[in-house]
Amino acid sequence: MRSFPNSPLKIPFNKPYLTGKEFVNIQDAAENLGKLSGNGFYSRQCQEFFQNRYGFHRCFLTTSCTDALEMAALLLEIQEGDEVIVPSFTFVSTANAFALRGAKLVFVDSQEDFPNLDVNTIEPLITSKTKAIVLVHYAGVSCEIGQLKKLADKYKIFLVEDAAQAIESFEGGRALGSFGQLATFSFHETKNIHCGEGGMLVVNDPNLEKRAEIIWEKGTDRTAFFRGESDKYGWKDLGSSFLLSELNAAFLWGQLENLDAIQERRKQIWEDYQGWFSGLKKEPSVLQKTYLEILEQALQGLGEIEFQTQPGNYHLFYLLFENANLRQQYIGRLRQNGILAVFHYQSLHKSEFIQKHQPEQFVRTFPNSDRFSDFLLRLPLFYELPDLT
Numbered sequence: 001m002r003s004f005p006n007s008p009l010k011i012p013f014n015k016p017y018l019t020g021k022e023f024v025n026i027q028d029a030a031e032n033l034g035k036l037s038g039n040g041f042y043s044r045q046c047q048e049f050f051q052n053r054y055g056f057h058r059c060f061l062t063t064s065c066t067d068a069l070e071m072a073a074l075l076l077e078i079q080e081g082d083e084v085i086v087p088s089f090t091f092v093s094t095a096n097a098f099a100l101r102g103a104k105l106v107f108v109d110s111q112e113d114f115p116n117l118d119v120n121t122i123e124p125l126i127t128s129k130t131k132a133i134v135l136v137h138y139a140g141v142s143c144e145i146g147q148l149k150k151l152a153d154k155y156k157i158f159l160v161e162d163a164a165q166a167i168e169s170f171e172g173g174r175a176l177g178s179f180g181q182l183a184t185f186s187f188h189e190t191k192n193i194h195c196g197e198g199g200m201l202v203v204n205d206p207n208l209e210k211r212a213e214i215i216w217e218k219g220t221d222r223t224a225f226f227r228g229e230s231d232k233y234g235w236k237d238l239g240s241s242f243l244l245s246e247l248n249a250a251f252l253w254g255q256l257e258n259l260d261a262i263q264e265r266r267k268q269i270w271e272d273y274q275g276w277f278s279g280l281k282k283e284p285s286v287l288q289k290t291y292l293e294i295l296e297q298a299l300q301g302l303g304e305i306e307f308q309t310q311p312g313n314y315h316l317f318y319l320l321f322e323n324a325n326l327r328q329q330y331i332g333r334l335r336q337n338g339i340l341a342v343f344h345y346q347s348l349h350k351s352e353f354i355q356k357h358q359p360e361q362f363v364r365t366f367p368n369s370d371r372f373s374d375f376l377l378r379l380p381l382f383y384e385l386p387d388l389t
């Protein structure tokens with residue numbers, strides 16, 4: 001393989017983007033609004049934005065997507081003995097939120113050619129104890145949501161969309177996050193729009209709305225009290241402190257005001273990657289050609305490479321190697337050139353937690369999930385990528 005001169009590029013995997021409006025809004029919240037805890041002006045503004053733009057029934061900003069998933073598990077009254085179907089190839093929180101309530105996890109493999117779960121393998125796993133299917137829209141690509149919805153409705157089980165990565169993603173014109181009774185989003189700094197740490201629970205089933213308000217507010221009916229519906233508030237149900245601070249919501253609003261521009265930039269970067277690796281577009285529109293050349297030359301001698309072909313919401317762009325060793329070599333070569341590329345989830349069914357607590361899941365095999373765990377590599381993808389030289 002050809003060795004390149006030490007490149008001047010210093011490219012991290014991610015750099016959280018700032019639009020410039022975040023601090024203006026935070027200052028406004030701090031100086032003018034007189035309320036910095038959750039459920040204030042900026043929180044409501046963000047929630048209404050999502051409700052109007054995506055047709056969600058009701059949104060609750062939370063401190064993280066993890067917390068939104070924990071709210072979901074509380075809302076669905078998941079308890080010991082219940083079974084919850086989840087993908088093996090996902091972030092820990094997708095499964096952990098339900099394990100926390102005592103659920104038995106039933107894992108599903110990924111599709112052969114994409115990390116999303118394989119819908120066709122789910123039906124035989126449904127039992128009388130199955131309470132919910134939790135799916136992930138990996139890279140903002142719809143997890144065959146129409147088919148899943150039909151299946152869940154047929155067996156009268158809940159559908160929860162872990163849409164952590166799927167802001168501004170659509171299926172047949174309808175927003176992801178609007179199909180399940182519940183959906184969760186993340187505004188972690190690694191996602192398309194962010195506020196450092198943050199998340200959102202979407203409640204699409206009106207029957208779950210009232211309790212969601214209570215769980216969100218530490219188990220109290222404080223939200224209804226502030227609407228003037230009662231003269232005092234008290235402890236009604238289980239709950240926790242799931243609200244996002246107004247400071248974070250003000251920050252998030254600065255991002256939302258620039259959502260279209262952020263998405264447009266990510267789209268250009270994604271299309272440059274895709275065009276370059278497919279050989280269809282050798283003149284990038286925003287990425288530097290020398291950067292793409294380094295990425296390509298470093299692949300020499302590392303076998304057949306597959307690459308992501310479904311854009312989703314331009315959340316990430318991945319390469320897929322023939323084995324873990326080749327992936328590791330590539331990571332090393334990029335690092336020598338000052339570029340940080342990282343892999344993604346490790347199959348949850350093989351985790352220490354599952355080995356210890358749910359050994360019957362540990363012995364099942366999920367070849368596709370393992371392949372994405374061991375062979376997939378994500379390239380840097382963030383707003384300012386082209387400017388880093």
Ligand SMILES: *Cc1c(COP(=O)(O)O)cnc(C)c1O
Binds near residue numbers: 067094186188199
């Ligand atoms: C990022 C992510 C999460 C966790 O989000 P946090 O806001 O960090 O809690 C959960 N699920 C998926 C699929 C994610 O990508």
